[in-house]
Amino acid sequence: NAGVTQTPKFQVLKTGQSMTLQCAQDMNHEYMSWYRQDPGMGLRLIHYSVGAGITDQGEVPNGYNVSRSTTEDFPLRLLSAAPSQTSVYFCASSLTPRWVRTEAFFGQGTRLTVV
Amino acid sequence: KQEVTQIPAALSVPEGENLVLNCSFTDSAIYNLQWFRQDPGKGLTSLLLIQSSQREQTSGRLNASLDKSSGRSTLYIAASQPGDSATYLCAVRTFQGGSEKLVFGKGTKLTVNP
Numbered sequence: 373n374a375g376v377t378q379t380p381k382f383q384v385l386k387t388g389q390s391m392t393l394q395c396a397q398d399m400n401h402e403y404m405s406w407y408r409q410d411p412g413m414g415l416r417l418i419h420y421s422v423g424a425g426i427t428d429q430g431e432v433p434n435g436y437n438v439s440r441s442t443t444e445d446f447p448l449r450l451l452s453a454a455p456s457q458t459s460v461y462f463c464a465s466s467l468t469p470r471w472v473r474t475e476a477f478f479g480q481g482t483r484l485t486v487v
Numbered sequence: 488k489q490e491v492t493q494i495p496a497a498l499s500v501p502e503g504e505n506l507v508l509n510c511s512f513t514d515s516a517i518y519n520l521q522w523f524r525q526d527p528g529k530g531l532t533s534l535l536l537i538q539s540s541q542r543e544q545t546s547g548r549l550n551a552s553l554d555k556s557s558g559r560s561t562l563y564i565a566a567s568q569p570g571d572s573a574t575y576l577c578a579v580r581t582f583q584g585g586s587e588k589l590v591f592g593k594g595t596k597l598t599v600n601p
Binding site: 403405407412413414415417420422428430462464468474475476477478479480481483 | 518519521523528529530531532533536576578580585586587588589591592593594
């Protein structure tokens with residue numbers, strides 16, 4: 373069972389560059405989300421999706437873009453990287469319906485440094 | 488807006504001690520509460536999931552309780568071991584801003600000394 377797979381694990385970008393963080397899950401989960409984790413701030417929700425073709429903003433969406441063309445994949449795009457986007461990024465997935473066990477599963481994270 | 492608080496932020500105990508980690512949340516209208524473990528430089532590993540209708544869940548040396556009405560959960564770790572050293576996060580699944588979301592606390596960093 374692969375679960376939630378994130379690539380790359382590490383990335384260094386120059387200010388102004390763009391890149392895409394990949395996230396894939398093989399559990400047929402409808403709900404997928406992206407978080408960033410910063411010291412002293414905890415995990416903050418960037419964007420989420422409740423199914424293919426449906427995305428919405430979380431708590432800190434500025435500077436990030438997402439799309440959901442398939443159930444399995446939920447890439448996160450940095451449009452023009454800034455040093456403030458230096459962080460560890462986590463992708464998560466779960467079932468959506470509230471009446472079933474909606475346990476969240478997380479990827480191993482992508483450590484991004486913007487210089 | 489749902490807020491989750493974890494106290495203490497850090498805890499250091501000798502090996503073998505039983506310990507309790509605390510999690511509180513401001514809005515009792517939650518679907519479930521999940522405890523995670525995070526090792527340095529790693530992702531989040533799910534430990535226990537408690538549905539809103541449940542009072543507790545157990546897995547090995549771990550026991551998590553939920554008192555939804557008072558907005559509190561505790562994670563009890565029995566006979567702690569150095570391998571338990573990690574950051575423990577709690578998160579509530581809640582309906583906020585038009586959709587379901589997981590809201591996290593900032594974690595408790597646990598160190599178990601041999």
